[in-house]
Amino acid sequence: MAIPHLAKFPTIDVDKDEENLISNELKELIRCCPKEKGWRTSFLYKFQGYWCQTEEIQAIISFQKHFRAKSSDVIIASIPKSGTTWTKALTFAILNRKKFPISNENHPLLASNPHDLVPFLEYKLYANNQNPNLSNIPEPRIFGTHVPFGWLQESIKGSDCRVVYVCRNPFDTFISSWHYCSKIRSESHPPLPLEEAFNMYCKGVIGFGPFWEHMLGYWKESLERPNNVLFMKYEDMKEDPISHLKRLANFLGVPFSTEEEEAGLIEQIMKLCSFESLKDLEVNKSGKSIKNFDNKHLFRKGEIGDWVNYLSPSMVEQLSRVMEENFGDSGLKFKVFSSAS
Ligand code: A3P
Numbered sequence: 001m002a003i004p005h006l007a008k009f010p011t012i013d014v015d016k017d018e019e020n021l022i023s024n025e026l027k028e029l030i031r032c033c034p035k036e037k038g039w040r041t042s043f044l045y046k047f048q049g050y051w052c053q054t055e056e057i058q059a060i061i062s063f064q065k066h067f068r069a070k071s072s073d074v075i076i077a078s079i080p081k082s083g084t085t086w087t088k089a090l091t092f093a094i095l096n097r098k099k100f101p102i103s104n105e106n107h108p109l110l111a112s113n114p115h116d117l118v119p120f121l122e123y124k125l126y127a128n129n130q131n132p133n134l135s136n137i138p139e140p141r142i143f144g145t146h147v148p149f150g151w152l153q154e155s156i157k158g159s160d161c162r163v164v165y166v167c168r169n170p171f172d173t174f175i176s177s178w179h180y181c182s183k184i185r186s187e188s189h190p191p192l193p194l195e196e197a198f199n200m201y202c203k204g205v206i207g208f209g210p211f212w213e214h215m216l217g218y219w220k221e222s223l224e225r226p227n228n229v230l231f232m233k234y235e236d237m238k239e240d241p242i243s244h245l246k247r248l249a250n251f252l253g254v255p256f257s258t259e260e261e262e263a264g265l266i267e268q269i270m271k272l273c274s275f276e277s278l279k280d281l282e283v284n285k286s287g288k289s290i291k292n293f294d295n296k297h298l299f300r301k302g303e304i305g306d307w308v309n310y311l312s313p314s315m316v317e318q319l320s321r322v323m324e325e326n327f328g329d330s331g332l333k334f335k336v337f338s339s340a341s
Contacts, residue, residue, distance in 0.1 A: 023129075026058055036205045039177070039192055040185035044205060050148050051209050056122055060147060063126040067153050072140040073161035074252065076118060079214045080146055080207055081176035082168035083234040085298050088114035088144055089273040091164060094249050095140055102268045109272055110281060113289040113298075120144045123290055140252075146208045149217035149229075160228065162252060165218035168234035169334035170211055170323060171307035171316075174201050176300065178310075183297045198315055202322045212326035219332045227251075235304050235335040241270045275302035304338035 033045040044051040052060070076091055078084040089109055093102060100107050108117055119125055121143050125132050134141065145152070149163075156163070168176075178197045185191065204210025222231035230251040237244045245266050249255050256266060271277060278284055279299035287295045311319070327333070 023058075026054070026061065029057065030054060036200070039181040039197060039200070039206065040189055042189075044207065048151065049213065050151075051205050051207060053207065055127065056207070058129060059122040059126045060151060062129055062131060063121050063147075064151070064153050066126070066131045067121065067134075067155065069153065069155040069159050069161050070139060070141065071160040073156070073159075074140050074142045075152070075156060075161065075163045076142065076144045076166070077149070077152075077163055077218060078144075078146060078166045079173065079209070079211055081173050081180055083166045083237065084144060084146075085114050085278070086234075086237070086273060086275070086302075087164060087166040087232065088118035088142070089278065090245065090248060090269065091142055091252065092117045093269045093273055094245070095142065095252055095254060097254075097265070097269070102265060102272055107272065109278075111283055113283055113287055113295045114278075115144065115289040115295075115298075118142045118144050120146070120290065122147060127291075148208065148214050149221050163218070163221075163229045164232060164248065164251070165222065165229060166232045166234060166237075167215050167218070167332075169304075169336045170201075171311065171319060171336050172234075172304060173211065174198065174319070175307045175310050177201075177206060179300055180297055184293045194310060195315075198311075198319075202318055210326070212323070215332060216327070216330055219330060223331075233334070235338075238304055238338070239335075242266055245269060275299060305336060307336070 029047065030045055033047050035043045035045050036051070038044040038053065041053050044053060045057065047057050047060075074091060074095065076084065076088050078087070092114060093100075093107075093109060096108075115124075122145060125134065125143070149157075152163070174197075178192070178194060181197075182191050200206060201209070201211070204213070208214055218229060219231055222229040230248070232244060232248065246256060260266070279302075284295045284299060289295050290298075323334075
């Protein structure tokens with residue numbers, strides 16, 4: 001099903017001088033940044049405190065320069081492999097439930113991947129130096145991002161728009177990232193052995209890492225501005241989806257009515273957006289939504305605690321220590337086993 005307002009984002013041509021300025025600026029920036037081997041690209045650069053690929057830095061500069069938030073905007077933020085796809089699907093379904101009834105067999109989530117319905121600012125909209133015209137998208141506009149809180153544009157941070165951050169326990173996030181990077185890496189990059197990836201992860205070297213800085217940035221903001229930043233945990237969502245769907249709908253300003261609850265709407269949304277339903281859709285088995293990567297890699301196991309199948313006792317000890325040292329007394333804690341396991 002074609003979704004008119006999301007089918008194509010018109011692009012304003014970037015002024016040539018400006019483009020040159022950005023690329024020179026970027027070259028200069030990268031020259032001065034610490035660099036490390038990447039997980040699936042040659043290098044990651046430490047740009048303003050976080051590890052990124054060159055093309056991400058380029059897109060972030062463009063986003064920071066051009067994006068203008070509206071107070072009704074909703075931003076889905078995460079560090080990769082935390083449950084972004086799921087959270088985008090849930091948010092889209094909840095916010096658009098009047099326009100697109102959940103039981104409708106033409107619901108957009110049955111024909112489009114959640115990343116097409118909720119585009120990434122840095123991988124889609126502002127990628128390749130684009131400056132898209134986003135002013136005509138019907139409100140509330142929903143966007144996704146992996147950038148750390150501090151990098152969000154002032155027009156987002158200083159406005160009433162809502163940010164939903166989804167966070168997953170670092171053990172599972174690591175395993176999910178390692179699998180995903182192994183699948184989407186180009187032929188020219190040999191697979192990264194698990195042990196090497198693990199040591200990089202513990203040093204903070206992963207896209208948009210250190211993971212602890214990323215998580216704590218949004219965590220602290222959610223404590224300070226709970227009406228504008230919602231901190232959701234993948235494990236809580238898995239274990240008690242009904243409560244967390246209600247929490248999400250309340251935060252988004254569209255609580256479920258008693259009639260909706262009695263009609264089983266929350267369960268319908270849960271089912272529509274479940275791992276099993278999304279994974280089996282044709283669009284998610286064969287399409288490509290983020291850059292040139294197959295959608296099928298976005299749906300692997302969708303479980304809590306798969307890390308036990310990969311990490312040795314000494315690795316568990318090492319990562320636990322990293323978490324203890326960095327999360328300290330912030331109050332941010334994780335459940336790493338499923339209650340079913
Ligand atoms: P696993 O690799 O552990 O299976 P992201 O969406 O941020 O890229 O995160 C991907 C992780 O979320 C993957 O975890 C994937 O299987 C899981 N996932 C994708 N869709 C999901 C859904 N609808 N419900 C629960 N988990 C989902």
